Amino acid sequence: MNTSLLLQNIGNHVQLDAGEAELLLSLFQPKALKRKAFLLRQGEVCRSENFIAKGCVKVYSLDENGFEHILMFGIEGWWVGDLLSFLTGRESRYHIEALEDTELLQITKPDLDQLYERVPKMERFFRILLQNAFIAHMERINQSLALDAAGRYGEFIRKYPAFGQRIPQKQIAAYLGITPVFLSMLRKKLIEG
Amino acid sequence: MNTSLLLQNIGNHVQLDAGEAELLLSLFQPKALKRKAFLLRQGEVCRSENFIAKGCVKVYSLDENGFEHILMFGIEGWWVGDLLSFLTGRESRYHIEALEDTELLQITKPDLDQLYERVPKMERFFRILLQNAFIAHMERINQSLALDAAGRYGEFIRKYPAFGQRIPQKQIAAYLGITPVFLSMLRKKLIEG
């Protein structure tokens, strides 16, 4: 498994020496997920924080009518998990499923606590990660209030151009909060006019 | 200014001894806001984290048509600010305005850094605060995807019963992402059956 992306990702925010990097890597376990396999299911407890070394996943809920609502996508270089469940040990309300064959690097809560103890600056790293996620979610709420479906789609494509190629429209629609049929119509209008 | 609510709020998550509590209070400044006064305006830098000792505020953006989009309300016992601006020094995209005469306890970034240094467990406190805010925002995104306007209003009232009495409907509509006219119609239907 390729661990250099993980070290590079962490290196963006904190400096680790060779010994710290080695210790850190020793606490992560690789895990492979086939396309359509689950990293987490609604009702389970999320036991790890997960760095995506390769591939693509979605975090989503299912409503009583069976509709998917996607809270986030994750690709190489991103972290995914259900923080609430991970921290509190409560059952998760979300599914996490691979959209492509995916490779993860996982750390469990005990190992993360150990890491904090032995490399305290990693607390800072995860705090920064959390701050960035919080800010991104705040911005998404703002957009869901301020923009109509066409505007939200435009922002999505502008912000994540790669996703437009890589993720099926149906999934993007479930992220934007519209139906796949309506997204198809929006795209047609965009192209025509 | 009443500081006991602040100590109580912090005490819910970390234990402070008398000396630490005294130091902590010495780093907070009281600030009073009249109804309709601004704690922060779009384009300014958010220079403090703010604990609400009394009163009620809204955090919102204004779009190009002059419509308000409310990201959160805050009442006694809550913290408000623009975290992105506070942490990075960038200009805020949000306004924070008092809905009632309000009393705040403010701490600036330098003083917060000093507090972290002298009372390290306060880092833990603010991390917990951030986690809770993150989780709440995630849940709000999920609801905005999964529920229609009536459902979102129902959840809002269920989750924050006090706000229903205290906050004008127009503001609640701007939080839910619907027009005040439409909210009025939803309430009528709810009451009639």
Next chain:
DNA sequence: CGAAAATTTGACATGACTCAACTGGAGTGG
């Protein structure tokens, strides 16, 4: 290659918005 899923398209239905008129209460100045 063949089956299943994703996407497109069109007709129709509904949720939510706009505009405008009206009502009622809260704040203000005399």
Next chain:
DNA sequence: CCACTCCAGTTGAGTCATGTCAAATTTTCG
């Protein structure tokens, strides 16, 4: 304390954005 004004809230008519259903077509994956 009254009269006035000004918002917030209500109501109804008409419109627009988005959803539903169903069928045809294309793409993907096994």
